Amino acid sequence: MNLFIGLLNMAIEKDNDRALYLVQKAEVLAEIELFYLLPHQRRWRSWFPEVIYCRVDVEKTRIYIKEAIKKGKWNMDDWPEMKHKILKLLSIDDAIIDLAV
Structure with missing residues (x-):
């Protein structure tokens, strides 16, 4: 998780783009869910919701x-x-x- 936070911070500093941050966050969460969790952990919706929402103008x-x-x-x-x-x-x-x- 520390690596995840560090990568996100670097991306935010580099581009300072909220949309890019949210896309990267969704990609990392999907990768964690697919490759690093056991099948029963993937079903825990409190950890990984079905959809990630963001507000836009x-x-x-x-x-x-x-x-x-x-x-x-x-x-x-x-x-x-x-x-x-x-x-x-x-x-x-x-x-x-x-x-x-």
């Missing part, structure tokens, strides 16, 4: 997604149901995606 998220669509990084083939729900919640038209493709 709606307007910043809308801007980020629109930029990702324009740059062609928003691939609707990956997780299409989730991405359609996100676009609907953020009031982003599917027409924007069609123009970017």
Whole structure:
């Protein structure tokens, strides 16, 4: 765990990016869960919840997604149901995606 904390601190100091921190944290937790725990320990939801939530600003998220669509990084083939729900919640038209493709 000390190594985990040290790596996360280095990542935060290096980029100071909250999103990168959360992604790295999720990756490390998934690795620990998959490779270092016994099967009965993996079922302990108090240790490793099914989903990790984070709060984001709606307007910043809308801007980020629109930029990702324009740059062609928003691939609707990956997780299409989730991405359609996100676009609907953020009031982003599917027409924007069609123009970017």
